[in-house]
Amino acid sequence: MSKKTVSIIGSGNWGSVIAKIVGKNVIDNPDKFERTVRMWMYEEMVDGQKLTEIVNTKHENVKYLPGVKLSENVVANPDVAETVKGADILIFVLPHQFVRPTCKHMEGHVKKGALAVSLIKGFAITEDGIQLISNMITECIGIDCAVLMGANLAGEVADEQFCETTIGNSDKKKMGKMLNDLFETSYFRCTVIEDIKTVEMCGALKNVVGIGAGIVDGLNYGDNTKAAVIRLGLMEMVEFGKIFFPGCKMETFFESCGVADLVATCHGGRNRMLGEAVVKSDKPIKELEKEILHGQSFQGPLVAKEIYGMLAEKNMLSRFPLFAAIHTICERKMDPRQFIDCLREHPEHV
Ligand SMILES: NC(=O)C1=CN([C@@H]2O[C@H](COP(=O)(O)OP(=O)(O)OC[C@H]3O[C@@H](n4cnc5c(N)ncnc54)[C@H](O)[C@@H]3O)[C@@H](O)[C@H]2O)C=CC1
Ligand SMILES: O=C(CO)COP(=O)(O)O
Numbered sequence: 001m002s003k004k005t006v007s008i009i010g011s012g013n014w015g016s017v018i019a020k021i022v023g024k025n026v027i028d029n030p031d032k033f034e035r036t037v038r039m040w041m042y043e044e045m046v047d048g049q050k051l052t053e054i055v056n057t058k059h060e061n062v063k064y065l066p067g068v069k070l071s072e073n074v075v076a077n078p079d080v081a082e083t084v085k086g087a088d089i090l091i092f093v094l095p096h097q098f099v100r101p102t103c104k105h106m107e108g109h110v111k112k113g114a115l116a117v118s119l120i121k122g123f124a125i126t127e128d129g130i131q132l133i134s135n136m137i138t139e140c141i142g143i144d145c146a147v148l149m150g151a152n153l154a155g156e157v158a159d160e161q162f163c164e165t166t167i168g169n170s171d172k173k174k175m176g177k178m179l180n181d182l183f184e185t186s187y188f189r190c191t192v193i194e195d196i197k198t199v200e201m202c203g204a205l206k207n208v209v210g211i212g213a214g215i216v217d218g219l220n221y222g223d224n225t226k227a228a229v230i231r232l233g234l235m236e237m238v239e240f241g242k243i244f245f246p247g248c249k250m251e252t253f254f255e256s257c258g259v260a261d262l263v264a265t266c267h268g269g270r271n272r273m274l275g276e277a278v279v280k281s282d283k284p285i286k287e288l289e290k291e292i293l294h295g296q297s298f299q300g301p302l303v304a305k306e307i308y309g310m311l312a313e314k315n316m317l318s319r320f321p322l323f324a325a326i327h328t329i330c331e332r333k334m335d336p337r338q339f340i341d342c343l344r345e346h347p348e349h350v
Contacts, residue, residue, distance in 0.1 A: 003032060006182065007087035008039040009102060010094030011055070011076065013296050014154045015039070016065035018093055018119060021157075021185055023071035029181050035073050038087070042098075043078035044295075052076040063295060068158045081109040088114050089182065090143070095297040096122025096133055096204075103140035115175065116145040117167075121203035122299050125306045130244055132200050144170065147196050148183060149203035150256035151264035160187045166257035167192045168199035191255060197245045198252035205240060206262040207300035208307070209233030211326050213266030214275020215339050225340070229322070230266050232346050234259065236320050240307075243316075271300035278329060279336045301330045321346055 006026060008019055019039050026033035041052050046063050055061055055076040059069055077083045084090055084106050094102065099120065116137050124131040134145035150165030157163060167183065167190050169175050176192040184190040193199070212229045234253070241248035252258055266272055270293060277288045285301050304327035311317045317324045325342040328334040 001032075003034050004088040004178070005034040005086055006037050006089045006091065007083050008037060008074075008091045008093065009080065009083065010092060011039050011041040011061060012064045012094065014119060014152070015093040016061040016068065016070065017154045017158045018091060018183075019061075019074045020065075020068060020070050021188060022091065022182060023074040025182055025185070027071060027073060032178070032181055037074045038083045039074055039076050040080045040083040040102075041076045041078055042094075050078070052078050065154070065158060080105045084111075085109050086111055090114055090116045090141075091119065092116055092133075092137060092145075093119040095299060096120050096124070097302060099133055099136060100124070100140065103137065106141055110141045110143060112143075114143045116141070116143050117179070118145055118147045118200070119149070121149060121207055122303055123204050123306055125310060130307070130310055132197060133204075134196055134200055145196075146170070146175065146179065147200045147203070148179075148190070149199050149261065151260035152188075152256075153264055153268050156268075157188060160185075162187045162189075164189045164191065164256040164260065166190075166199050166252075166255040168194070168196035168252075168257075170194060170196065193252065193255065195249045195252045198241060198248045199255070199257045201241055201245055201248065202237060202253065202258045202261060204299075204303050205237045205307075205323075206233075206265050207269070207271045207298075208304045208323055208326055209237070209262055210265035210269045210271035211275040211278070211300045211304065211330065212322060212339070214272040214277070215279055215326070215329060215336050216275075217272065218276040218279025219337065219340070221340070225343070226266060228343055230262055232322050232343060232348055233266075234262060235348050236322050237262075239319060240323075270296065271298055274298045274300065274330075275326075282332070284332070285330055300326075304330060319347065 044051050118134045120133045124136045137145045146169035148167045167179050172192050172194050216225045308327040321342050329336050
């Protein structure tokens with residue numbers, strides 16, 4: 001079989017960690033993968049120098065993953081069309097709001113029969129309703145798309161602390177081994193399953209629940225209350241799957257992409273930090289994002305807003321009070337202290 005060329009689209013906090021893993025794995029599997037991994041970077045200046053140039057000379061993403069070396073075969077490129085040209089595997093890892101415009105620039109440059117793998121936790125809202133980002137990628141660039149999601153806080157994975165992840169794809173027999181060779185390491189254990197939609201839906205929704213966990217931290221409630229947020233959040237995730245993603249498999253919630261990612265995010269995620277900050281400050285989310293994350297991005301508020309709009313349109317908000325309250329609090333239209341009442345009066349308790 002011919003060697004596969006791998007490109008990465010995105011180079012933020014998680015994107016850079018994945019570049020570290022994939023960069024090493026292609027070197028370790030020279031019979032399976034081409035050595036050079038092109039990585040698309042949204043170009044920006046850092047201390048008067050282009051970030052792509054810094055990455056290609058220092059082999060470190062000094063802005064989004066400082067202190068972590070990438071192997072020299074990871075080559076940053078500011079041109080997305082050039083980055084994807086000829087690639088057999090396209091790893092998508094960027095905040096979900098940028099996917100569609102980024103794909104536009106790839107038109108006519110994507111190799112036929114290539115495979116996309118989305119690590120993006122979010123949804124797209126279209127005229128027809130809610131859409132998985134993997135489906136949007138397929139629609140935009142005409143290739144199949146697998147997903148990889150799990151309890152994977154980027155900083156801990158960069159430090160090589162043991163964790164698990166879930167890869168969802170449509171044909172485990174055909175693709176499973178190759179995906180494992182590309183992503184798995186001794187500290188990053190991959191489980192391949194054939195249930196893309198549940199894997200991806202969990203990844204998007206857990207960021208909303210993570211904000212809720214931060215709100216109870218900000219209100220100085222303890223672990224029991226946070227556990228209630230996690231449980232009620234999980235119940236809403238399951239309900240959301242039943243209604244909007246028929247065929248969603250219950251057992252997938254027990255993979256790393258499900259309960260484990262929910263727990264990790266509710267304890268150590270950026271979205272949890274946001275929830276806490278929302279209680280302690282009255283600044284708008286965008287301002288908090290700049291102050292807390294310095295260029296990185298919270299995905300939870302956008303997902304909360306998107307699903308709130310859709311649920312409101314369908315008159316279904318009362319079935320998802322936790323999701324709805326988190327959005328309303330982020331919009332500064334509800335006092336965060338009312339969040340506890342929302343937990344108390346949750347339909348799970350009637
Ligand atoms: N950071 C983490 O711990 C994890 C993140 N994820 C998911 O991975 C995805 C990407 O997250 P991160 O790599 O952490 O990104 P990030 O949160 O570090 O986002 C910043 C990235 O967005 C880029 N960007 C800014 N403006 C842009 C534009 N107009 N067009 C395109 N790109 C632009 C920046 O250059 C930078 O690369 C998200 O869906 C996130 O939920 C998944 C697992 C872990
Ligand atoms: O997805 C993540 C962990 O799996 C990261 O979550 P945050 O974006 O909340 O940090």
